[in-house]
Amino acid sequence: MTPATPLLExxxxxxxxxxxxxxxxxxxxxxxxxxHVSFDVxxxxxxxxVGESGCGKTTxxxxxxxxxxxxxxxxIYNEGSTSTDLGRLWGDALRKFRSHIxxxxxxxxxxxxxxxxxxxxxxxxxxxxQPELSGREVRDRVEWIAGATGLQREHLARYPHAFxxxxxxxxxxxxxxxxKPRLLVCDxxxxxxxxxxxxxxxxxxxxxxxxxxxxxxxxxxxxxxVENISTRVAVMYAGRIVETAATAELYARPGHPYxxxxxxxxxxxxxxxxxxxxxxxxxxxxxxxxxxxxxxxxRCALRIPxxxxxxxxxxxxxxxxxxxxxxxxxxxxxxx
Numbered sequence: 001m002t003p004a005t006p007l008l009e010x011x012x013x014x015x016x017x018x019x020x021x022x023x024x025x026x027x028x029x030x031x032x033x034x035x036h037v038s039f040d041v042x043x044x045x046x047x048x049x050v051g052e053s054g055c056g057k058t059t060x061x062x063x064x065x066x067x068x069x070x071x072x073x074x075x076i077y078n079e080g081s082t083s084t085d086l087g088r089l090w091g092d093a094l095r096k097f098r099s100h101i102x103x104x105x106x107x108x109x110x111x112x113x114x115x116x117x118x119x120x121x122x123x124x125x126x127x128x129x130q131p132e133l134s135g136r137e138v139r140d141r142v143e144w145i146a147g148a149t150g151l152q153r154e155h156l157a158r159y160p161h162a163f164x165x166x167x168x169x170x171x172x173x174x175x176x177x178x179x180k181p182r183l184l185v186c187d188x189x190x191x192x193x194x195x196x197x198x199x200x201x202x203x204x205x206x207x208x209x210x211x212x213x214x215x216x217x218x219x220x221x222x223x224x225x226v227e228n229i230s231t232r233v234a235v236m237y238a239g240r241i242v243e244t245a246a247t248a249e250l251y252a253r254p255g256h257p258y259x260x261x262x263x264x265x266x267x268x269x270x271x272x273x274x275x276x277x278x279x280x281x282x283x284x285x286x287x288x289x290x291x292x293x294x295x296x297x298x299r300c301a302l303r304i305p306x307x308x309x310x311x312x313x314x315x316x317x318x319x320x321x322x323x324x325x326x327x328x329x330x331x332x333x334x335x336x
Contacts, residue, residue: 005078006040007183007215008064013037013073015059019288031288033059035239036073038314041183046209046216048230048247050223050262052284056239057219058106061185064217065103066094077101079182099129102176106188108168112160118171119156122146125179141178148211149174150204166197170204177208187219202229223266227251232320235259238285238295241314245321253335255323257300260331294326302327 015034020026034056041047049057062068064075066086075086077100089097102125105111112121122142126133133141146156149170160168169189176184186205190198206229208214220226226233226247233250235243235258243256254260261280282299285291291298297307306326314324317332325331 005043007043007078008041008217009074009076009078010040010060010064011038011074011076013060013063013075014071015056015063015068016071029288032239032290033287034063034070037236037239037241039234039241039244041215041217043182043215044209044213045231046218046229048226048233049217049219049236050221050226050233051236053221054284054287055236056287057236058187060236061103061187061217061219065101065185067103077183096129099125099179100181101183101185102179102181103185103187104169104172104176104189107192108165108172109160111172112168114160117157117159118146118151121160121171122156122175122178125175129179142174145174145178148208149177164197165193166200169193169201173201173204173208177212177214180212181214183215183217185217185219188221189218190225191220191222198225205229223251223262235262238290239287240295240324241322242296242324243322244314249318249321253332255317255321255328255332256296256325257302257327257331258296294324302331 013034014036017031017033019028019031021028037056037060039047049060051057059068063070064086066089070087073087077084077086079100084097086097119142122145123138126138126141142156143153146153151167151170151174160171163171189205190201193201202225205216209216218226218229230247233245233247234241235256237258243250243254243259245255250259251263254263265280280299285295285298293309294300294303294307294312297303300307304326310326312324312326314322316322317328
């Protein structure tokens, strides 16, 4: 695989949920949770997927994992000269492919079976996906990944309730990595942890990425965390991607008004720091009742008449910089 070949190509990914109610479960309305999302993930990088709660980022991650079936779109996984459309895998083929992509969930306690000891929790993917391994090989692999994620051998006999939130997340990371995947989808992996523990888990993920050559999709709403771990960032709003760029470029010169507002809202440990942007008014548009034109325009201080009638395309305005805004050129030129 050449460096220019994406490990994962997502094209036009869409998910519509049909809400039903009443005596005969008739459809009342459709919720467009994800609307034609497209992006690439390259080997060895971390793509940060950010946005407010309800923007569709977790649904996107779960569709990539095939925990949710997409309504339409393609998810092409490239390995060597072989390309696989994840949306077309079913049954045993999908089961076998899960060794390539794994997920770390937001809540490290609810994603662990409280009745299983840590050894069995970590070994479960091996027994399910690599049944040809002997008992000794399973034990060696579990002890190896436990050590790599900062767990002690004596921890393997304990149960999840005996651990802190940070230790439970280490168990979840070990369970995801024990079958040696190439791509890890991290869904808010530190948002349920104490602030003092978040840095430890982020540093662990970075160390594991360097050691094992992993690729991450890092889903989060905390832009300070995303800045610390991501190579590139994709910003989502109301089910659509509104901006993608290299992390340093996006944080220095946001090209979309929504990205600007998110960055202005990041707390800074400086009592003298003052923002020049008022808090973002209103709430994110409901997926079942999106406004016409740009979904962000009712909250945007920079809107112009065309924003109310035309959906801006996600266009490349600079090399590696894609923005879905009618005024992107002006915003980027103003900050140059």
